[in-house]
Amino acid sequence: MFWFFAAILVFAALRVITARNPVHAALFLVLAFCTSAGIWIQLEAEFLGIALILVYVGAVMVLFLFVVMMLDINLERLREGFWSYLPIGAVVALLLAAEMALVLAGPYFGLDEAPRPASSPAGYSNTKELGRLLYTDYVYPFELAAVILLVAIVAAIALTLRRRKHGKYIDPAAQINVRREDRVRIVTMPSEKQD
Amino acid sequence: MQYITPLWPAYPELFLLVMACLILIVDLFISDDNRVFTYGLTQFTLAGCAILTFFTGNAEPVYTFSGMFVDDLMADALKLLTCLAVITILVYARAYTAARGMFRGEFFTLALFATLGMMVMISANHLLTLYLGLELLSLSLYAMVALQRDSVQATEAAMKYFVLGALASGMLLYGMSMLYGATGTLEITELAQSSAEGVRAQAVLVFGLVFIVAGLGFKLGAVPFHMWVPDVYQGAPTAVTLFIGSAPKFAAFAIVMRLLAQAMGADALVEEWRQMLLIMAVLSLAIGNLAAIMQTNLKRMLAYSTISHMGFLLLGVLSGTIDGYGAGMFYVVVYVLMTLGAFGIILLLSRDGFEAENLDDYKGLNQRSPWYAFLMLLLMFSMAGIPPTVGFYAKLSVLQAVVQIGWWWVAVIAVVFSLIGAFYYLRIVKLMYFDAPLDHAPVTASGDVRALLTVNGLAMLVLGIAPQPLMVLCIEAVRASI
Numbered sequence: 280m281f282w283f284f285a286a287i288l289v290f291a292a293l294r295v296i297t298a299r300n301p302v303h304a305a306l307f308l309v310l311a312f313c314t315s316a317g318i319w320i321q322l323e324a325e326f327l328g329i330a331l332i333l334v335y336v337g338a339v340m341v342l343f344l345f346v347v348m349m350l351d352i353n354l355e356r357l358r359e360g361f362w363s364y365l366p367i368g369a370v371v372a373l374l375l376a377a378e379m380a381l382v383l384a385g386p387y388f389g390l391d392e393a394p395r396p397a398s399s400p401a402g403y404s405n406t407k408e409l410g411r412l413l414y415t416d417y418v419y420p421f422e423l424a425a426v427i428l429l430v431a432i433v434a435a436i437a438l439t440l441r442r443r444k445h446g447k448y449i450d451p452a453a454q455i456n457v458r459r460e461d462r463v464r465i466v467t468m469p470s471e472k473q474d
Numbered sequence: 475m476q477y478i479t480p481l482w483p484a485y486p487e488l489f490l491l492v493m494a495c496l497i498l499i500v501d502l503f504i505s506d507d508n509r510v511f512t513y514g515l516t517q518f519t520l521a522g523c524a525i526l527t528f529f530t531g532n533a534e535p536v537y538t539f540s541g542m543f544v545d546d547l548m549a550d551a552l553k554l555l556t557c558l559a560v561i562t563i564l565v566y567a568r569a570y571t572a573a574r575g576m577f578r579g580e581f582f583t584l585a586l587f588a589t590l591g592m593m594v595m596i597s598a599n600h601l602l603t604l605y606l607g608l609e610l611l612s613l614s615l616y617a618m619v620a621l622q623r624d625s626v627q628a629t630e631a632a633m634k635y636f637v638l639g640a641l642a643s644g645m646l647l648y649g650m651s652m653l654y655g656a657t658g659t660l661e662i663t664e665l666a667q668s669s670a671e672g673v674r675a676q677a678v679l680v681f682g683l684v685f686i687v688a689g690l691g692f693k694l695g696a697v698p699f700h701m702w703v704p705d706v707y708q709g710a711p712t713a714v715t716l717f718i719g720s721a722p723k724f725a726a727f728a729i730v731m732r733l734l735a736q737a738m739g740a741d742a743l744v745e746e747w748r749q750m751l752l753i754m755a756v757l758s759l760a761i762g763n764l765a766a767i768m769q770t771n772l773k774r775m776l777a778y779s780t781i782s783h784m785g786f787l788l789l790g791v792l793s794g795t796i797d798g799y800g801a802g803m804f805y806v807v808v809y810v811l812m813t814l815g816a817f818g819i820i821l822l823l824s825r826d827g828f829e830a831e832n833l834d835d836y837k838g839l840n841q842r843s844p845w846y847a848f849l850m851l852l853l854m855f856s857m858a859g860i861p862p863t864v865g866f867y868a869k870l871s872v873l874q875a876v877v878q879i880g881w882w883w884v885a886v887i888a889v890v891f892s893l894i895g896a897f898y899y900l901r902i903v904k905l906m907y908f909d910a911p912l913d914h915a916p917v918t919a920s921g922d923v924r925a926l927l928t929v930n931g932l933a934m935l936v937l938g939i940a941p942q943p944l945m946v947l948c949i950e951a952v953r954a955s956i
Contacts, residue, residue, distance in 0.1 A: 382677055382678065385677060387675040387678050429495075430610060430617070431613060433583060434617030438617060
């Protein structure tokens, strides 16, 4: 069962970056999320699995699809300069990958290093335990994450909200409260002599 | 089970959070003419926060929120200084922001949230809270850089800052995940314990350390991770540059201490990160000082000078002794004071529609305003490290710490590059005193700016003559916390 999900996941993830059509890429990402949710549920992390489907597939990816469909992304412009940067980029990436592989393929990351956790008793609720931890031991980081979201809202509004410069909107209250002095200016002028 | 934790060590943070949310709401009901009220409320909040920090301070470390939050002497000292620095920034920036349509509620709330992020970082005893504090600070800063939305330069700077900052956060997180993999804990005190006992997967620990040091290098702006610093310093509105360049360095120093000196403080590990920091420090000193010579834009020049100062800071930290850490902290305090003063002068000389950011704008400042020219002279002497200003003492104590561990040659390199660096600081002094002014506009400032700038400039001299109390405080703070 694991291999089945894993094979689909790897295939979908590869298609996300190789698909030419951005809509296809987004749909493959949905597939990747669904299969990884399946893997999580197999690991008895049912809350995470369901949250992944509800939040990412249900909300984030739908928005993503909307944006991708609405924006007319010109792929040719994005690909400009791709070939000229490829050699140096490839060399750096290969070096990094090789160095990381040397450490990661060492004796520290084998299956023996991660023993199978004891299975939980019947009636054990993963979700309840997560909630308990989140609101007790981890309440401080939890609140901090909330503050970060608040800052994101403030920043997004501050950076994008613009009042229209030439709007035809009229504030009725200002209209009613208008005083004579606001509209009429009385200018005293000396009378001109007639030639 | 008992879940109630003592809240009092976190009173300053809680007060700041509540007031920031309150200001966010109150500001909606204030018209543009009365924006000064928001400003006053913000300053009141910061002052209250500083006072609370002072009165909840204690010498022994206190842990709360399940060991995720620590309140110790170093945290108290750095938080107090952070609050004072932000107050100064807002005073200096007031006229500048008002002239450029940035004197708005968002500017103040973002500044307050950034301050909260710094305080969280300073008090973090858990990699999770450390990271969240860092993100809170960075997000607020990205937004502040982009606040002048019609300026192409500012938008470009914000974009660069954002992309490179995200990359640095990724590196830091990856390193943290490796530490977790090797030790099985994220709490800094427990990390220190298990790394001192020696873990089986030592290679994984060092592997994580590489990523952590790289991430910290990005955040500090040390070579070779410095590319963003000059562009962001130049592109951001000067008031925001002042913010980025000053107070966050306290928080950056705090996380360097928490991550390297505290969590990875075992001797075997100190040997590992010392080598990495050494490369970064020497390169920063070299490239920072050499590149600064060629700049004609003062903001860009100060950006390169920041890089070289970060090199000095890293020299203090890499000595790995209490004296070295203390010297590092002293250096940060002095660096922030100098940056505040220098950018304060830039803000003072800028006016509506005019940015005093080119070196030529400083020609003949002595004839226009002898007192400000004198203050700038003190600040530049201090940055260059000329006695009797405090910059000399800060550099000297760092070098002492390096010599103590027997690294003579590093000290020699640092001195040589400081000598090269003195050139571009003294060039400003020469421009101010021996050239004819190009610009004859009168230099005006409100009373509070004048008073604070005077205190700030004279502090260079006073601290330089009597550095001992501050030095003792720094060393004691570090000793009590490590």
